[in-house]
Amino acid sequence: xxxxxxxxNKCAVNAAQVRKDLAYFGEFGIRGVGYHVKDLLHDIKKIxxxxxxxxxxxxxxxxxGSALLSYKDFLKQNYKIVAAFDINPPNVIGRVSxxxxxxxxxxxxxxxxxxxxxxxxxxxIIATPPEAAQNVVDLLVEAEVRxxxxxxxxxxxxxxxxxxxxxxFTTVLDNLAYLLSNM
Amino acid sequence: xxxxxxxxNKCAVNAAQVRKDLAYFGEFGIRGVGYHVKDLLHDIKKIxxxxxxxxxxxxxxxxxGSALLSYKDFLKQNYKIVAAFDINPPNVIGRVSxxxxxxxxxxxxxxxxxxxxxxxxxxxIIATPPEAAQNVVDLLVEAEVRxxxxxxxxxxxxxxxxxxxxxxFTTVLDNLAYLLSNM
Numbered sequence: 001x002x003x004x005x006x007x008x009n010k011c012a013v014n015a016a017q018v019r020k021d022l023a024y025f026g027e028f029g030i031r032g033v034g035y036h037v038k039d040l041l042h043d044i045k046k047i048x049x050x051x052x053x054x055x056x057x058x059x060x061x062x063x064x065g066s067a068l069l070s071y072k073d074f075l076k077q078n079y080k081i082v083a084a085f086d087i088n089p090p091n092v093i094g095r096v097s098x099x100x101x102x103x104x105x106x107x108x109x110x111x112x113x114x115x116x117x118x119x120x121x122x123x124x125i126i127a128t129p130p131e132a133a134q135n136v137v138d139l140l141v142e143a144e145v146r147x148x149x150x151x152x153x154x155x156x157x158x159x160x161x162x163x164x165x166x167x168x169f170t171t172v173l174d175n176l177a178y179l180l181s182n183m
Numbered sequence: 184x185x186x187x188x189x190x191x192n193k194c195a196v197n198a199a200q201v202r203k204d205l206a207y208f209g210e211f212g213i214r215g216v217g218y219h220v221k222d223l224l225h226d227i228k229k230i231x232x233x234x235x236x237x238x239x240x241x242x243x244x245x246x247x248g249s250a251l252l253s254y255k256d257f258l259k260q261n262y263k264i265v266a267a268f269d270i271n272p273p274n275v276i277g278r279v280s281x282x283x284x285x286x287x288x289x290x291x292x293x294x295x296x297x298x299x300x301x302x303x304x305x306x307x308i309i310a311t312p313p314e315a316a317q318n319v320v321d322l323l324v325e326a327e328v329r330x331x332x333x334x335x336x337x338x339x340x341x342x343x344x345x346x347x348x349x350x351x352f353t354t355v356l357d358n359l360a361y362l363l364s365n366m
Contacts, residue, residue, distance in 0.1 A: 149359055180329060
């Protein structure tokens, strides 16, 4: 068992906040006693969408794409790269991610629709140059991929029902620059 | 000139919020008229710490570090990579970033302190494996670098007066997974 006070301590917030946040999602724990750790963990994972494996494709296998293919923390957390795509077959098709143990064959991007269906891809990670990003998004949308993680430094348009999260390195730097300027 | 209503429209917020947000930092614009665009831009840049060039070093020149060395948007926004470091001289020292036009020589990490001072490095970008990150942070701190952008998937400890921003790819994916699970 764990109490809201213990949880609060671990998260550096207060116990009332822990109880309030959990209450937002339903009823948890036993008043005056606390929470079953195992049950709570299961429930929180479910709330967060982390109770399942997410099958992902990386598109654009340059330096960044290669770094993503060998990003070990993905696997630790149930994020599984099941496909890699690039526009430029002669250079990269067949290149593999050795660090992950299991090699990922890089396929031509024109196989997106077929492969996305076959391998049940739910998240597409865009690591292409910015000028290629919208085209890749359109291919992903056509392949019914609903989640997009966009590393290309440009905003992309998607239809309703598709979620995009941008990772713009300059945005994080802007944040750091602001903090450094106001210390 | 631009009015708070026009600004609000561009930012997809309301005009009162624009005025309130700006008021937080001082007095801006002319009541009933609006803001001088050029002055406002200058003031906002200053508030955000974007009115200057930020001199940065990338540490760890694997795939991710190489991707950062050729990330074009840094330069567009006054973020300048002035040094690159790695622990493994035979493989990478002297490797250059061709895409940025101007090559960056990769130096051995033991030159950090000397080079950081010489080149006035203010931000260190960590692109090493997680097990090396704390060591690199300690070197940066010793070299009086006050800002750290940490791409290594691990938390690092810094003394007071040093700011760290983590970029954990799994954290962004967690966010996306949550959104996709609750659509």
